[in-house]
Amino acid sequence: MIKVVFLDRDGVINLEPGDYTFEIEKFKIVDGLFEGLKILKEKGYQFIVITNQGGISKKVYNHNNVKLVHNYMQEKFQQAKIDLLDVYYCPHHTINEKCICRKPDSLLLEKAIARYDVDTSRSYFIGDSRRDVLAGEKAGVKGILVKSNDKLINYLNQIN
Numbered sequence: 001m002i003k004v005v006f007l008d009r010d011g012v013i014n015l016e017p018g019d020y021t022f023e024i025e026k027f028k029i030v031d032g033l034f035e036g037l038k039i040l041k042e043k044g045y046q047f048i049v050i051t052n053q054g055g056i057s058k059k060v061y062n063h064n065n066v067k068l069v070h071n072y073m074q075e076k077f078q079q080a081k082i083d084l085l086d087v088y089y090c091p092h093h094t095i096n097e098k099c100i101c102r103k104p105d106s107l108l109l110e111k112a113i114a115r116y117d118v119d120t121s122r123s124y125f126i127g128d129s130r131r132d133v134l135a136g137e138k139a140g141v142k143g144i145l146v147k148s149n150d151k152l153i154n155y156l157n158q159i160n
C-alpha cells in the first residue's frame with residue numbers, strides 16, 4: 001500500500017484568482033509549493049490531485065482546456081522532480097446536474113484509493129475549501145484546511 005497526500009488544485013497548487021483557471025497563461029504555481037512537496041516526498045508520500053472543474057458543466061471551458069492545463073501542471077511537477085501520480089477532475093456542477101464525484105462528495109478519491117491501493121489511515125487531503133476536507137473525511141483520509149494561495153510549509157506540522 002502507498003501513502004498519499006491528495007491535493008486540491010486551485011488555491012493549493014496554482015493561485016486561486018477567484019475565478020476559473022483554464023488557460024496555461026493564468027496557471028501560476030503557488031509560492032513554496034514544491035519546497036513543501038519535496039519534504040513530503042522525502043517522508044514517502046505520493047501525490048494525487050482531485051479537483052472540481054464545474055466550469056465545464058457551465059460551458060465556460062471544455063475538457064480539452066482542462067487537459068492542456070493539466071499537461072502543463074504535470075510539466076511543472078516534472079521540472080521540480082516531483083512525481084504527480086494522477087489527476088482526477090469532476091466536470092459537473094450542482095446547478096446543472098447531480099453527481100457523486102464533485103467535492104464534498106468522494107467518488108474521485110475512492111477511485112484513486114482503489115486504483116493505487118492507498119492506505120487511507122496514513123493519507124491526507126490538503127485543500128483550501130471546507131468541501132475538500134469533507135471529501136477527504138468521507139473517504140477516510142485526514143483533511144487539512146489551508147488558506148488559499150498560502151505556503152504549504154505552514155501546514156506540514158499537521159502531517160506525520
Ligand SMILES: [Mg+2]
Binds near residue numbers: 128
Ligand atoms: Mg481550491
